[in-house]
Amino acid sequence: MQQLDGRRARGDESRRAVLARAVDIASVNGLEGLTIGRLAAEVSASKSGVAALFGTKEQLQLAAVETARGIFTASVIDPARIQPRGLRRVCALLRSWIDYSAGRVFEGGCFFFAVSAEFDSRPGVVHDAILRAVDERDAFLVSSIGHAVDQGELVGITDTPQLAFELTALIEASNSYSLLRRSAEPYEFARRGIVSRLQAYGADTTVLAKTGFMDPLPG
Amino acid sequence: MQQLDGRRARGDESRRAVLARAVDIASVNGLEGLTIGRLAAEVSASKSGVAALFGTKEQLQLAAVETARGIFTASVIDPARIQPRGLRRVCALLRSWIDYSAGRVFEGGCFFFAVSAEFDSRPGVVHDAILRAVDERDAFLVSSIGHAVDQGELVGITDTPQLAFELTALIEASNSYSLLRRSAEPYEFARRGIVSRLQAYGADTTVLAKTGFMDPLPG
DNA sequence: CCTACCGATCGGTAGG
DNA sequence: CCTACCGATCGGTAGG
Numbered sequence: 350m351q352q353l354d355g356r357r358a359r360g361d362e363s364r365r366a367v368l369a370r371a372v373d374i375a376s377v378n379g380l381e382g383l384t385i386g387r388l389a390a391e392v393s394a395s396k397s398g399v400a401a402l403f404g405t406k407e408q409l410q411l412a413a414v415e416t417a418r419g420i421f422t423a424s425v426i427d428p429a430r431i432q433p434r435g436l437r438r439v440c441a442l443l444r445s446w447i448d449y450s451a452g453r454v455f456e457g458g459c460f461f462f463a464v465s466a467e468f469d470s471r472p473g474v475v476h477d478a479i480l481r482a483v484d485e486r487d488a489f490l491v492s493s494i495g496h497a498v499d500q501g502e503l504v505g506i507t508d509t510p511q512l513a514f515e516l517t518a519l520i521e522a523s524n525s526y527s528l529l530r531r532s533a534e535p536y537e538f539a540r541r542g543i544v545s546r547l548q549a550y551g552a553d554t555t556v557l558a559k560t561g562f563m564d565p566l567p568g
Numbered sequence: 569m570q571q572l573d574g575r576r577a578r579g580d581e582s583r584r585a586v587l588a589r590a591v592d593i594a595s596v597n598g599l600e601g602l603t604i605g606r607l608a609a610e611v612s613a614s615k616s617g618v619a620a621l622f623g624t625k626e627q628l629q630l631a632a633v634e635t636a637r638g639i640f641t642a643s644v645i646d647p648a649r650i651q652p653r654g655l656r657r658v659c660a661l662l663r664s665w666i667d668y669s670a671g672r673v674f675e676g677g678c679f680f681f682a683v684s685a686e687f688d689s690r691p692g693v694v695h696d697a698i699l700r701a702v703d704e705r706d707a708f709l710v711s712s713i714g715h716a717v718d719q720g721e722l723v724g725i726t727d728t729p730q731l732a733f734e735l736t737a738l739i740e741a742s743n744s745y746s747l748l749r750r751s752a753e754p755y756e757f758a759r760r761g762i763v764s765r766l767q768a769y770g771a772d773t774t775v776l777a778k779t780g781f782m783d784p785l786p787g
Numbered sequence: 788c789c790t791a792c793c794g795a796t797c798g799g800t801a802g803g
Numbered sequence: 804c805c806t807a808c809c810g811a812t813c814g815g816t817a818g819g
Contacts, residue, residue, distance in 0.1 A: 363804085377689050382600060385798065397800080398804050406798060457689040466685030469747035470596050470676040480748055514757040518741030522733065525740070528688035529699055538733040549768075582788085604814065616816080617788050625814060 364402055367392050368416040371409065375417075376457030379467045380410045380475060410475045417460040418482045424449045426489060436502035436552055439493045440560035443516060443543055450524040451536050458528045461486070462521055487513060503550040515546055583621055586611050587635040590628065594636075595676030598686045599629045599694060626694065633697045636679040640701075643668045645708060655721035655771055658712045659779035662735060662762055669743040670755050677747045680705070681740055706732060722769040731765060738762055 370391055375383045385406060389399040403409040429442035450459050457463055461483055468476040491513045497503045506512060523539035526532070544562050548554075557563050589610050594602045604625060608618040622628040648661035669678045676682055680702055687695040710732045716722045725731060742758035745751070763781050767773075776782050 360804095379598065379600070379686065381598070384796080386796070395805055396798090397806080400799065401804075404799095463685055463688075465744060465748055466682055467598065469682075469744060476748075483748065508760075511757055511760055514741065514745075514754070515738065515761050518737040518758075518761070519734065521741055521744070522737030525684060525688060526733075529684055529695075529702065535733070538730055539737075541727075541730055542734050542737070579788095603812080605812070614789055615814090616790080619815065620788075623815095 360402075363394075364412075367394070367399055367402060368412055371413045372417045372420065372460055373456040375410075375413050376455035376460045376463050378457075380413060380464050381467065383410065383413065385409065407473075407475065411478055414464070414475065414478045414482060417455070417464075418485075420454060421449070421461065421482075421486065424454050426486070429489075429493065434493070434496040435500045436497040436547075436556050437560070439490075439497050439503075439547075440556060440562060442490060442493055443520070444560050444562065446520055447523070447536055447539060450520065451527065451533060459521070459524045462524050487517065490517065502556075503547070503552060506550050512546065512550075516543060519543055519546075579621075582613075583631075586613070586618055586621060587631055590632045591636045591639065591679055592675040594629075594632050595674035595679045595682050597676075599632060599683050600686065602629065602632065604628065626692075629694050630697055633683070633694065633701060636674070636683075637701045637704075639673060640668070640680065640705065643673050645705075648708075648712065653712070653715040654719045655716040655766075655775050656779070658709075658716050658722075658766075659775060659781060661709060661712055662739070663779045663781065665739055666742070666755055666758060669739065670746065670752060678740070678743045681743050706736065709736065721775075722766070722771060725769050731769075734765055735762060738765075 367388065371383055371388055374388065374391070385400050386396045388409075389396040392399070399409075403412055425442065425445045428445040429438050432438040432441040455463075461479065464479050465483060468479055491509055494503065494506070494509050494513055498506050498509065519539040519542040523535040526535035526538075540562060544557060547557065547562075554563065586607065590602055590607055593607060593610070604619050605615045607628075608615040611618070618628075622631055644661065644664045647664040648657050651657040651660040674682075680698065683698050684702060687698055710728055713722065713725070713728050713732055717725050717728065738758040738761040742754040745754035745757075759781060763776060766776065766781075773782065
């Protein structure tokens with residue numbers, strides 16, 4: 350029993366180590382550019398060893414998406430969830446999202462930006478898994494804004510999904526431009542755009558300032 | 569001489585036909601997913617025939633970027649350029665840009681969105697060529713906004729690149745979401761966001777209406 | 788422009 | 804988990 354547990358624990362640990370490298374490779378080279386042979390070499394394992402851990406390349410891709418989802422949740426969603434519902438949570442979410450992109454939690458910037466662009470016009474289970482993860486993220490932003498509206502911290506909003514779309518667009522564009530131009534300046538554009546949008550709906554400047562949105566970002 | 573011209577014309581025509589297919593494949597599968605063998609099969613040529621036309625895969629990728637740049641210019645920039653400088657040109661540009669994405673001028677949506685995401689964190693001449701094309705596009709938007717400001721058609725703008733960034737972000741996000749969700753609704757989000765931004769700077773509603781920005785997009 | 792070929796790498800499997 | 808192997812495809816070239 351202890352032997353079995355030991356073996357299972359070793360197997361899980363192998364998977365974890367392989368997937369930790371896999372999501373970084375995929376964020377740079379895409380989920381198609383993530384090859385079993387290269388992945389194996391980088392974690393000093395045999396190709397068939399890695400292949401056996403996942404079965405098929407598609408299952409490796411799905412496991413990578415799931416791993417990335419967990420990392421995104423831990424880096425972006427969880428820091429927002431510990432804030433009280435309302436404007437503070439919205440600001441915390443947007444701030445941790447920018448920091449996650451700017452801090453290169455994944456080597457190639459936001460994992461979901463990279464693989465969404467890669468699979469956006471292809472059918473299949475990998476596309477579907479990416480879409481589910483993105484939908485979950487977007488739903489959290491929409492509901493967070495909804496709480497702020499309910500509490501009267503944002504006024505005059507007639508279309509919450511519209512605002513969520515605009516805020517998401519600013520962050521994704523800053524991720525893309527920062528990577529392409531190797532510059533941190535685009536995050537400053539995103540920050541200013543976010544402040545404009547939120548102030549247009551009467552957001553309390555004190556709350557924005559507390560989340561660091563009123564001052565230029567470092568770097 | 570007529571024979572030589574005939575041969576040269578045939579060679580140019582071959583290149584054109586191959587590149588026309590290449591940019592569509594790349595918009596869906598990326599410039600790495602664009603393989604010489606598949607491309608040859610799709611245009612009913614031999615692999616070595618296609619290879620000989622370009623020399624190396626990297627040169628094929630560069631030729632594809634250049635071809636896509638020409639198609640983008642013809643589809644998006646030229647229709648704006650025939651409008652007089654000022655707000656009308658800005659609106660025409662944003663409108664033809666959305667139509668180009670929504671109309672799937674490239675099979676996989678905006679070519680430059682797809683390949684920017686693919687090469688954003690990789691070094692090399694292909695990255696550099698993509699960046700130059702994107703920079704040229706962005707510079708045209710910035711200067712178009714600048715004319716509208718100079719003519720007093722947009723007032724209170726303190727940071728033109730900031731506005732250009734926000735408008736670009738809206739269009740690129742609508743391209744991405746439309747492809748990923750197989751829906752035209754994201755373009756409606758982009759349209760509303762653009763109208764909000766321009767109206768905040770006092771844009772004449774009549775001009776916005778003439779460009780079709782005041783009514784929901786068809787489809 | 789073609790056929791025919793090169794070595795390398797792809798995803799995947801047999802057998803242990 | 805490994806070695807050893809499969810057929811297919813990759814980018815590229817020789818020779819015509």
